[in-house]
Amino acid sequence: MDWDRLRIFHAVATAGSFTKATNTLNISQSAISRQINILEEELGILLFRRVSRGLILTAAGEELKETVVSVFSKLVETQATIEEFKNYPKGQLRVATTQAFGSLWLAPRLQEFLDRYPEIDCTLLLKDEGVDLNMREADIGIGSSPAPSADFIQAQPVPYRFRIYASRAYLEKHGTPQRPEDLDFHRLIVFGKEMPHMYSDLDWLLRLGAQKPRIPYLVINSAQAIYEATRTGLGISALHKYIVSDDPEIVEILPDLPGSSVFRYVMYPSHLATLKRVQVFIDFLLKKMLEEDL
Secondary structure (H helix, E strand, O other), rough: OOOOHHHHHHHHHOOOOOOHHHHHHHOOHHHHHHHHHHHHHOOOHHHHOEEOOEEEEEEHHHHHHHHHHHHHHHHHHHHHHHHHHOOOEEEEHHHHHOOOHHHHHHHHHHHHHHHOOOOOOEEEHHHHOOOOOOOOOOOOEEEOOOOOOOEEOOOEEEEEEEEEEEEHEEEEEEEOOOOOOHHHHHHEOEEEOOOOOOOOOOHHHOOOOOOOOOOOOOEEEEEEEEEHHHHHOOEEEEHHHHHHHHOOOEEEEEEEEOOOOOOOOOEEEHHOOOOOHHHHHHHHHHHHHHHHHO
């Protein structure tokens, strides 16, 4: 069987449709469908049942998927051992994380790591959807969910506290809240529970010290967009410190409140545990995350 065809099969099986698989494979839907048809002809059996909402694996398809995952993982482990027989940090390293964290926190700090390890070729993959680490979409994942299984090694999660921010222009026009109860009378920008997001409880700003039900002034399901809206004076929001950084237009308000925290999880497949480039990146990353007041 063709290895590339098996990779396409796994991507389709994971995505549940040809259309969704195009986002992972970066090839056309027709090309994906053609490769799956050829694979089914070679095997002489159907791997998928076509339904109105997409594709469902047959029993044979389920069996093939399990085998593909197992074989690919073993190949990755063997390749890693061969590449690093000298036990020196070098080679390709793919790191996946969210758009906001990757662009605003991680990317500005990579120069120090790359200067220290010039033989590591680092690729940063920014996407808010999940990444299949088993299939080598990335070597290291940084996200808001814990490791999905025992096949992954997970570092101690790092808490990230939300702080309350407003622009100077907004505060000049609407006044500065002195107590949590004062938020009842201000324009609040939130994620909104009706919008799916990787974090489960970001709208504590609507409840903090509330004396009456608070209606959000603006709902946005993007941290970067909330930051831009806050910066332009639309209202008050809860953001991570790394998003705001040293922006002189934005002021932290009610700084003594404990705020709400989420956790950042760093993980990688267990078969990559011996890779020196993975070890040094994890050490660098955790040191940076823990030494900063986040």
